[in-house]
Amino acid sequence: MKKHNSFLIILAFLFCLNILTWIAIYDLSKLQLLEVNFFDVGKGDSIFIETPTRHQILIDGGPSSKILEKLGENMPFWDKSIDLIILTHPEHDHISGLIEVLKRYKVENILWTGVLRDTSEFKEWEKLIKEEKAKIKIAQADQRVILSRSSGFVDKYIDILFPLENLEGKIVKNTNNTSIIGKLVFNENSFLFTGDAYKSVEKKLLEKGVKFSSNVLKVGHHGSKTSTSEEFLEKVFPEIAVVQIGENKYGHPSYEVLERLEKFAIKILRTDKAGDIKIISDGIRFKYETAVSNF
Numbered sequence: 001m002k003k004h005n006s007f008l009i010i011l012a013f014l015f016c017l018n019i020l021t022w023i024a025i026y027d028l029s030k031l032q033l034l035e036v037n038f039f040d041v042g043k044g045d046s047i048f049i050e051t052p053t054r055h056q057i058l059i060d061g062g063p064s065s066k067i068l069e070k071l072g073e074n075m076p077f078w079d080k081s082i083d084l085i086i087l088t089h090p091e092h093d094h095i096s097g098l099i100e101v102l103k104r105y106k107v108e109n110i111l112w113t114g115v116l117r118d119t120s121e122f123k124e125w126e127k128l129i130k131e132e133k134a135k136i137k138i139a140q141a142d143q144r145v146i147l148s149r150s151s152g153f154v155d156k157y158i159d160i161l162f163p164l165e166n167l168e169g170k171i172v173k174n175t176n177n178t179s180i181i182g183k184l185v186f187n188e189n190s191f192l193f194t195g196d197a198y199k200s201v202e203k204k205l206l207e208k209g210v211k212f213s214s215n216v217l218k219v220g221h222h223g224s225k226t227s228t229s230e231e232f233l234e235k236v237f238p239e240i241a242v243v244q245i246g247e248n249k250y251g252h253p254s255y256e257v258l259e260r261l262e263k264f265a266i267k268i269l270r271t272d273k274a275g276d277i278k279i280i281s282d283g284i285r286f287k288y289e290t291a292v293s294n295f
Contacts, residue, residue, distance in 0.1 A: 223253020
């Protein structure tokens with residue numbers, strides 16, 4: 001019996017040692033790299049960001065529980081917490097997956113517009129964020145989400161560019177045009193996230209003189225012709241444009257938008273063709289990886 005117990009103790013010790021070694025390898029393998037994952041969740045947006053200091057941000061959750069599978073593939077199995085959730089706007093293809101995330105993960109912070117909708121999904125969202133007891137912030141232009149500092153200098157942050165006013169408690173006809181637009185900056189690299197905002201929002205920000213220039217653009221409204229004007233693209237002038245899209249009845253992404261992107265010689269990456277898209281940055285250079293190599 002004593003020998004048996006000793007064997008079990010040794011086995012347990014070796015198992016724990018193996019886990020600790022695995023954790024160390026996991027951390028060291030991602031040292032000083034920012035990862036931005038554009039998940040293939042069908043017709044919907046879901047973007048998972050992990051900073052070099054291991055802060056995790058989830059922007060939107062797509063239209064279903066598929067987001068749980070994606071997070072399971074990109075987070076270590078013991079990690080059941082997310083530092084920040086950003087809901088760009090409360091439409092089904094952005095909010096639905098976040099409801100599933102809130103049920104299974106501990107969320108520290110939530111950033112959203114506070115705009116109201118009369119749907120069962122939205123009521124479930126409101127109920128869950130109250131129960132979560134996370135720190136809730138209402139998004140508005142000129143806010144900055146600081147992700148980390150280096151030698152006292154803020155080198156990783158998200159600037160909120162839209163909405164221009166506080167929308168908490170308001171009911172609007174088109175929630176697409178309440179989308180949070182944010183720019184993630186890591187030293188010399190930047191990413192622009194546009195939600196489903198229309199050209200009319202792009203025009204407002206252009207008139208305001210907002211600095212859009214970014215290496216990577218998340219194309220607005222799944223590549224719909226309602227978004228991504230030529231004037232907007234001239235200011236952003238990205239190297240890569242990511243279209244988050246799946247099978248749909250709307251004809252997204254539109255021919256006009258794809259033609260516009262090609263006119264500016266922008267590399268187009270589509271989740272319906274490439275699967276999950278991962279962009280890795282060291283703050284100076286960046287590269288992309290796709291789940292489907294031949295697309």
